[in-house]
Amino acid sequence: MPSLDWIGKASILNHHNEIPYRLVECNEVVGDLNAGNLIVKGDNLHALKALLPYYKGKVKLIYIDPPYNTGNEGWVYNDAVNSPEIKEWLGRAVGQEAEDLCRHDKWLNMIYPRLKLLKEFLSEDGSIWISIDDNEVHHLRTLMDEIFGVKRFIACNVWQKRYSRENREAIGDVHEYIVVYAMNPTLFKQKRNRIPFDEKQAKVYKNLNNDPKGRWRGIPMTAQAGHATAEQFYEIISPAGKVFRPSEGRCWSLSKATYEKFLSEGKIYFGKDGKSQPNVIRYLSEVQGVVPWTWWPHEEVGHTDEASKELLSIFAGTSGFNTTPKPTRLIRRILQIASNPGDIIMDSFAGSGTTAHAILAQNNEDNGQRKFVLVEMEDYARDITAERVKRVMQGYGSTLGIGGGFRYCELGESIKDENGALNPEVSAEVLAKHLFFSEYGVPLETKPTLPYIGSFNESGLYLFFDTFERKKLAKLLKDSNESRIVYAASCTIDPQKLKDAGITFRQLPFEIKDR
Numbered sequence: 001m002p003s004l005d006w007i008g009k010a011s012i013l014n015h016h017n018e019i020p021y022r023l024v025e026c027n028e029v030v031g032d033l034n035a036g037n038l039i040v041k042g043d044n045l046h047a048l049k050a051l052l053p054y055y056k057g058k059v060k061l062i063y064i065d066p067p068y069n070t071g072n073e074g075w076v077y078n079d080a081v082n083s084p085e086i087k088e089w090l091g092r093a094v095g096q097e098a099e100d101l102c103r104h105d106k107w108l109n110m111i112y113p114r115l116k117l118l119k120e121f122l123s124e125d126g127s128i129w130i131s132i133d134d135n136e137v138h139h140l141r142t143l144m145d146e147i148f149g150v151k152r153f154i155a156c157n158v159w160q161k162r163y164s165r166e167n168r169e170a171i172g173d174v175h176e177y178i179v180v181y182a183m184n185p186t187l188f189k190q191k192r193n194r195i196p197f198d199e200k201q202a203k204v205y206k207n208l209n210n211d212p213k214g215r216w217r218g219i220p221m222t223a224q225a226g227h228a229t230a231e232q233f234y235e236i237i238s239p240a241g242k243v244f245r246p247s248e249g250r251c252w253s254l255s256k257a258t259y260e261k262f263l264s265e266g267k268i269y270f271g272k273d274g275k276s277q278p279n280v281i282r283y284l285s286e287v288q289g290v291v292p293w294t295w296w297p298h299e300e301v302g303h304t305d306e307a308s309k310e311l312l313s314i315f316a317g318t319s320g321f322n323t324t325p326k327p328t329r330l331i332r333r334i335l336q337i338a339s340n341p342g343d344i345i346m347d348s349f350a351g352s353g354t355t356a357h358a359i360l361a362q363n364n365e366d367n368g369q370r371k372f373v374l375v376e377m378e379d380y381a382r383d384i385t386a387e388r389v390k391r392v393m394q395g396y397g398s399t400l401g402i403g404g405g406f407r408y409c410e411l412g413e414s415i416k417d418e419n420g421a422l423n424p425e426v427s428a429e430v431l432a433k434h435l436f437f438s439e440y441g442v443p444l445e446t447k448p449t450l451p452y453i454g455s456f457n458e459s460g461l462y463l464f465f466d467t468f469e470r471k472k473l474a475k476l477l478k479d480s481n482e483s484r485i486v487y488a489a490s491c492t493i494d495p496q497k498l499k500d501a502g503i504t505f506r507q508l509p510f511e512i513k514d515r
């Protein structure tokens with residue numbers, strides 16, 4: 001398979017593994033504490049690593065809208081990668097091609113470790129959706145093929161971001177892309193939802209006869225006779241006594257038995273006067289919507305102007321957000337296709353918080369209880385990202401709030417300091433969760449009751465902050481007979497005895513694994 005090479009690639013391949021686990025400090029709550037939503041301020045490389053022990057394999061949908069690398073964004077490539085060519089760039093804004101010949105290399109170095117981490121969050125039926133434009137789409141697709149695998153590619157959707165002509169370029173730029181990969185494409189196809197009808201598509205559904213079951217349309221009851229069975233040729237007598245037979249080369253689309261069932265259920269329509277060709281009644285309420293396709297016109301999902309106005313209306317005319325946000329309708333379309341009530345959704349380039357807004361709006365419509373995890377590194381994470389979400393929840397101007405809540409968090413210190421010592425700020429519960437994740441690679445689902453942390457695949461995990469000695473061993477052996485991993489500051493038990501008892505001892509903090 002062809003692969004992409006760029007300056008710095010060799011240094012970046014394992015960079016995500018070198019990022020230390022840091023604490024996520026959640027000291028502020030807005031609204032309902034138990035809503036399960038999170039907004040984290042911080043560089044997403046660190047934030048994602050810090051969130052991994054809690055969300056690995058649990059996220060159904062990731063939507064990201066990273067810097068497009070247009071040359072005008074002024075984004076800074078600042079990851080602490082230990083290689084001379086990357087150190088040379090650090091902290092310098094990524095500029096126009098002529099000023100900075102490495103701008104595509106930098107972008108690739110920035111996005112690669114983040115995509116590697118994001119992949120870890122996805123559930124087996126999860127998918128990732130990435131907004132991008134022509135500056136990097138070709139690189140992104142090749143990179144995604146490398147990281148996720150070609151077979152996981154689902155679609156490259158085209159979003160019509162403008163509704164008027166763009167006259168500055170030789171050929172006006174009117175679209176962007178939303179690239180989609182799914183962890184399991186077969187499962188994704190089975191489980192993805194159809195797009196609900198909008199009023200334009202639903203217009204053909206009327207209620208000509210005041211049917212109590214609501215709006216419906218008549219579907220002609222004939223079909224090509226090519227593969228018809230004998231059951232599809234019969235005579236139909238309408239309520240007004242008119243006799244119908246399929247014309248030459250045609251058959252009825254329903255077998256006689258099904259036709260009679262439908263007739264008795266009032267699902268066949270012969271026109272107002274009972275003299276017309278039979279039509280099968282399809283109710284709007286029974287139709288699941290249309291299969292998504294790659295063309296996303298602005299009439300259906302909004303445009304950039306709409307998105308800017310949306311944000312301005314929330315902030316009463318001055319948002320202070322200098323990047324163009326996405327329209328809420330666009331993200332809602334993604335949510336409708338690839339998420340269901342109760343799912344966890346992540347956006348690690350959150351910007352003005354459109355993803356959270358869209359989730360709240362979608363939940364409000366289908367009582368969905370979807371949860372969000374947002375990461376934004378700029379200082380406006382509080383004043384714009386979190387503030388927007390708060391206003392949507394609590395109301396703004398004449399718009400009523402739709403309720404909900406979130407925790408606002410910042411990134412704290414690393415679990416271990418640069419000398420390998422345990423950070424005193426780390427609570428016992430956070431450490432326990434971290435140990436569980438680093439041992440078993442899956443998040444701990446229950447609250448630890450120390451010294452017992454939890455079990456996985458018939459292996460129990462324990463944490464003692466002091467010495468692991470005889471009495472503790474005796475108690476452990478009494479409690480259960482599964483194999484155990486014990487973390488403690490020291491151990492006074494003979495190694496052979498530990499082995500006989502099926503216990504693996506790991507010394508704090510030196511033997512904490514960085515997964």
Ligand SMILES: C[S@@+](CC[C@H](N)C(=O)[O-])C[C@H]1O[C@@H](n2cnc3c(N)ncnc32)[C@H](O)[C@@H]1O
Binds near residue numbers: 375377
């Ligand atoms: C294009 S904007 C996203 C806009 C968003 N979709 C909206 O509708 O408002 C990209 C955002 O990613 C943020 N960002 C860029 N690099 C980041 C990083 N390493 N960690 C976290 N956020 C980052 C930028 O600060 C910016 O707010």
